[in-house]
Amino acid sequence: MLRVNLDNKRKARLTLQRTVGLAMLLLGLITLLLAIVYSSSIPAFIGLGLTFWGIILLYIQTEEYTKNTILDATATSLLTTLNQTIQELDYKGKAVYLPPKYLNDPEATKAYIPRLRTGKLPPPEQTQKLEAQASPRNAQGMLLTPPGAELTRLFEKTLGTTFTQMNLDDLQQTLPKLLIEDLELATDLEIQQTSSTVSKPVDPTITQVEIKHDKIHVQITSSAYADTCKTAQQLPTIHANIGCPLTSAIACAIAKTTGKPTILDTQQTSEDGQTTETDYRILEEEPAWT
Amino acid sequence: MDLTFPLSFWDISLLLAITAIILLVTSELLSPYYGKTSLKINKKRLRNAAMTTSILFLTTVAIRITTIILNP
Numbered sequence: 001m002l003r004v005n006l007d008n009k010r011k012a013r014l015t016l017q018r019t020v021g022l023a024m025l026l027l028g029l030i031t032l033l034l035a036i037v038y039s040s041s042i043p044a045f046i047g048l049g050l051t052f053w054g055i056i057l058l059y060i061q062t063e064e065y066t067k068n069t070i071l072d073a074t075a076t077s078l079l080t081t082l083n084q085t086i087q088e089l090d091y092k093g094k095a096v097y098l099p100p101k102y103l104n105d106p107e108a109t110k111a112y113i114p115r116l117r118t119g120k121l122p123p124p125e126q127t128q129k130l131e132a133q134a135s136p137r138n139a140q141g142m143l144l145t146p147p148g149a150e151l152t153r154l155f156e157k158t159l160g161t162t163f164t165q166m167n168l169d170d171l172q173q174t175l176p177k178l179l180i181e182d183l184e185l186a187t188d189l190e191i192q193q194t195s196s197t198v199s200k201p202v203d204p205t206i207t208q209v210e211i212k213h214d215k216i217h218v219q220i221t222s223s224a225y226a227d228t229c230k231t232a233q234q235l236p237t238i239h240a241n242i243g244c245p246l247t248s249a250i251a252c253a254i255a256k257t258t259g260k261p262t263i264l265d266t267q268q269t270s271e272d273g274q275t276t277e278t279d280y281r282i283l284e285e286e287p288a289w290t
Numbered sequence: 291m292d293l294t295f296p297l298s299f300w301d302i303s304l305l306l307a308i309t310a311i312i313l314l315v316t317s318e319l320l321s322p323y324y325g326k327t328s329l330k331i332n333k334k335r336l337r338n339a340a341m342t343t344s345i346l347f348l349t350t351v352a353i354r355i356t357t358i359i360l361n362p
Contacts, residue, residue, distance in 0.1 A: 041296040045305065048297070052309055056339050062330045184322045 025054030148249030163256035188221035313340035
């Protein structure tokens with residue numbers, strides 16, 4: 001009933017806008033005709049102006065928007081339910097966002113949560129078997145659809161391509177434009193690739209230092225999910241683990257782009273909740289993370 | 291009855307210039323890069339309209355320049 005009422009209101013608003021546009025266009029054309037008949041320049045200016053603005057009003061339509069408060073109200077309860085479910089099933093490991101080769105369906109996006117904190121990511125064959133099961137969980141871990149899975153699909157649909165066909169440089173170029181200009185999900189987005197050093201002792205006197213470009217720092221300002229992310233800080237399996245919808249969607253995109261498992265390393269939200277800084281870590285094929 | 295259009299080519303060019311400026315400034319001010327992410331307007335279409343009007347105005351300028359060059 002409510003849906004029908006909203007649809008009717010929207011249709012009425014669109015009809016009003018179209019009516020005003022059409023009226024301006026018709027009035028403009030009539031004034032132009034009169035200007036030609038009476039050879040008068042003032043009605044000609046008025047007529048041209050009305051015709052231009054009539055066409056513009058007909059062309060520029062309004063878009064469908066949902067209030068931010070509604071978005072937060074729906075997303076927060078879903079995240080709370082997800083948090084409770086994972087806690088009750090007693091899966092304590094860090095969520096790993098899987099690239100397509102770990103799944104049967106390359107278009108799907110899944111995250112793997114090990115049962116233990118020290119649990120390791122199984123090889124692709126095992127995750128594929130797990131995905132094929134009716135209940136995708138076993139004694140070692142579980143597969144779940146992350147909160148940002150559908151958002152990632154929307155990103156791909158809007159871009160007209162898939163993240164698997166991109167590299168990290170492409171992602172750095174396209175993601176800010178996509179989130180700011182096309183989807184208007186944030187007012188600013190910065191993606192930086194950072195490096196970490198790994199020290200390996202070669203012999204008792206020499207230590208080999210290896211530089212790995214395996215970290216991605218993402219800073220999001222004034223995100224539409226700012227309040228949801230702030231609320232998610234209270235949820236231990238969501239905050240800096242699975243992530244809130246937007247951080248989760250970016251993790252999915254990174255996993256698909258790099259073709260490597262990705263985890264949300266750290267996540268910080270400013271006091272006003274407007275800026276979210278997230279560090280993602282790209283894992284090696286056989287991770288030794290704890 | 292003499293049915294002639296009362297505006298000259300330059301009058302239309304001026305009208306196009308004014309419309310283009312209004313649309314370009316509006317489009318820029320409503321850009322999501324300035325934090326305007328909650329306006330219920332199709333900004334892509336607004337930008338397209340602004341660009342089209344600007345191109346039309348620039349075409350009139352190009353026509354004028356060509357006329358000056360060809361008929362000094």
